[in-house]
Amino acid sequence: MGIEGIGARVLRKEDKRFITGAGRYTDDHKIAGMHFAAFVRSPHAYAKIKKINIKEASKMSGVAGIFNGKELTGDGIGNIICGWMVHSKDGSPMNMGAWSALATEYVRYVGDAVAVVIAESLEEAQAAAEAVEVDYKVLKAVVTAEQAMGLKAPQLHPEAKNNVIFDWEIGEEDATDAAFAKAANVVELDIRNNRLVPNPMEPRSALVQYDAAEDHFTLHTTSQNPHVARLVLSAFYQVAPENKLRVIAPDVGGGFGAKIYIYPEEIVCLWAAKRAGVAAVKWTADRSESFLTDAHGRDHFSKAKMAFDKNNKITGFKIETLANLGAYMSLFSSSVPTYLYATLLSGQYNIPNIHCNVKTVYTNTVPVDAYRGAGRPEATYLVERMMTTAARQLGVDPAELRRNNFIQEFPHQTPVIMAYDAGDFGASLDAAMAEIKYSDFEKRRKKSAKNGMLRGIGMSCYIEACGIAPSAAVGSLGAGVGLWESAEVRVNPVGTVEVLTGSHSHGQGHETTFAQLVTERFGLPKDNVQIVHGDTDKVQFGMGTYGSRSGAVGMSAIEKALDKVEAKAKKIAAHMLEAAEGDIEIKDGEVMVKGTDKKLGWHEVCLGAYTGHNLPEGMEPGLKEGAFYDPTNFTFPAGCYICEVEVDPNTGVTTIEKFVAADDFGKIINPMIVEGQVHGGLAQGIGQAMMENAVYDDDGQLLSASYMDYTMPRADNLPNFHVSTTETLCPGNPLGIKGCGEAGAIGSPPAVINAITDAIGHNNLTMPASPQNVWAAINDGGMAEAAE
Amino acid sequence: MYDTNYHRAKDAADAGKKLRACDDGMYLSGGMTLLPTMKQRLAAPSDLIDLTYIKDMNKIEVKGKEVTIGATATHAEVATHAKLAKVCPSLAGLAAHIGDPHVRNRGTIGGSIANNDPAADYPSAMLALGATIITNKRKMKAEKFFTGMFDTALAEDEFVKAVSFMAPKRGAYAKFPNPASRYAMAGVYVADHGKGDVRVGVTGASQGGVYRPKDMEKALSKSFEPGSLEGCKVDEGDMLSDIHGSSAYRANLVKVMAKRAVVAAAG
């Protein structure tokens, strides 16, 4: 591997600028003549807009323009799309309501944008926005999915009767029912997956530069996928044709899914800059706007039951899920509770029959879309809570019930689309159990009990699907785009290398790990390699970063391009060294003829490629190759997490005493970065399990709308993590990579909740297991049993 | 933030004069509460009169058991004052756990008690320590000073200059932090002044703001041990309720924290 190649713990190249404050985020960019946008937002969850009065506001100092939704649609700006078509089980297409970037007739959630003010300074824009008078007729709102389907519920969109967007199913219902009819035991579980606010450190931001002479736009924005943003902005929102729109996603401070989507603010700033006739417009969300308008995550309620035969083998799994999609359908909102969720309901287990029914509904809340894990945490939470609940009901050890049902042979076709390609679930279970000293747990429980504390242990054997995904496959399931990735490797005449990638790094460390591929291949120091990403003028096209796809898909494209560069470099070297191409070897920055002392420096071959003085007959000069990589399958990271907690029955405060993660991510390029991804994922998963909760009141006001009320996990809430990996290579891509970006957030919530329910002795606990909720659960009963 | 005018008060008299001279002025100390509110455009004072440049108003004096803390002493200064830590470690410990280092290095005791946030820590200590609040106009006992949530006896142009108290024989503060904000969700300050005089200040929990639970004080005055609190009842009906803690949960916390404070003080 070399000291900087594949498998090396190379420090992150990008960290110098990040930790010295030299990063360049969207809001750091300034343009002469720059104006500022401030949005007039609805204070009501549901209301009809009667009148917008801008008389006073438009006279205020610095104001260049105030625009509303009717003007926006009047200028031909298209409605916001959902990029994944899902059909109901009766074959009808999803019932999608219209979403205009500025509301035209109705506002449907608190924070819905009604108008925009463009002014010379931010203060002037805010002052004028406050002076815009909107006359609303307030309507009764609905905030939960259960209530939204009620007979008397307010109707949000004429397209969606009873607010139902679609009623979808997967798997064979009859066969599953038959399995239940024959079951020796049936275990039932109702389960809620709490709603989360994504909270990237950097709030969303957009900076539009409009060149009137060229009628050309440049948009700097906080995007995980600038090319997709450009495609959608031009093809659907008609702000400008693609060749007149450059999208740059510079340094981006975290995304977690929330920065995949193209939001109203970017669309409005592009349109308003031109309409107001100003050179540039900047908007940066304040933290309150982030809470109110970033797409939220999760928010499922499910009823599930699992059938077992007399040998405790699972014979059937049946689930009904209700998913709250908020007020409008965000870009990938339809895929999250369907193809990204229900396809993982087989977990790590051999389950012959699965049926899942998913209803999605509109409510007067901010749109819900993919958030770290996207559907897979919801599936894992359901499966893994079910397994532990079943083990308790059947009276067997949770580890043994799992082991008894593990899939042992690969490839394995599940009844819910996914075909698992490789894995060794027993290996990660064994590793995690050994690390946490599972067999000694009862001793530790007794010791805690002596101190009046309740101790519990819980596990989660998760599997998830990354590397999204073969384009034809996702196309057949309704995706509006292909999910390949592109790369270009540009070797300079002096031998340094630029790698242009369609992946986008917003915390993942691509500038380091992607460079390690080049280092491995040619033996160049990583500092001779520059990773270029996030600019539609530089990188031809790409699908961006989400779903832990940049390793499995993005790096595969780079590998393919490197193959081509290597092949051409070898041809050139063979010609220059008068040797057979097959005898050329590239190592440690040198190009040599195997078994001889004949060699050239890498830079000499590169220079040769560019001088063109001595190239093989007919060869084009230069050394630059591109590749597109379309994955052959999803990849399937899997692992086992075990959590041990101590609960203070007096206060409900739960302390994580130990947390063990044993993951199988396939090939690992940089273990340090992978550990960082796991740590971050675990922090988010534990955050969901014990702290984070987006709460709306009955009127649709977000109660947890700031850090005073939204509990973000902090360092002192978390233990030192014990992380390790086992490795089965992914057979589907050249490097054998599976992906590691979301596993921590996917696998951890059920481990934590299984541990706490073990401690308190019953299952009557909802996420998040905040001190209050745990205390209430203990006082609901079952405490004496647990404390024994 | 709306436009505002900033003034620095030279001395106490100057501060009052400056405030009276402006339209809708407010005193400013650490700004840890006031500035975020202004940034959110929820407060719009025409003028700010900064008290923190008034000479010696941040002084902490300890003479035997007699403690005086100037209003602009920061939480960090209170937390790290060696003499104070000796005579009244519970107050230094309380200050050390307010907010985060930024907040502790800017926020002041005067600002905190003047704001009388129902979840703030200091008010409970002022009650339990039997503190006297010294303003630019008068002196009053803490009971008189705190008049309800976010409410004090301070007049328009009146400000806190200092607080003073006699250090108790023993004392402790037990705080249950709100998981999100880490302000007190139930904070109980127990001070044993000797000769059967035990005072208890409870913050974070009650709808009426900081208060003294008389039954707990009575029980502890008889016997200063956690078991004495067993029979005391915290009325759920008086408690705050929000997404982090129902009134029942808060009532429970008050009792649990009170016991823990007694254990810590006795220990």
Ligand SMILES: Cc1cc2nc3c(=O)[nH]c(=O)nc-3n(C[C@H](O)[C@H](O)[C@H](O)COP(=O)(O)OP(=O)(O)OC[C@H]3O[C@@H](n4cnc5c(N)ncnc54)[C@H](O)[C@@H]3O)c2cc1C
């Ligand atoms: C992130 C964060 C966490 C926090 N956590 C806690 C916590 O855990 N516990 C806790 O108790 N507090 C907490 N606080 C509040 C903190 O202690 C503040 O410092 C305090 O509440 C106000 O003090 P200040 O000096 O900053 O006052 P300022 O913000 O300057 O003023 C607050 C109010 O008091 C008035 N005022 C200021 N000084 C005086 C004076 N001398 N006389 C009369 N009126 C005056 C002002 O006009 C204003 O109305 C936190 C604050 C933040 C930002």
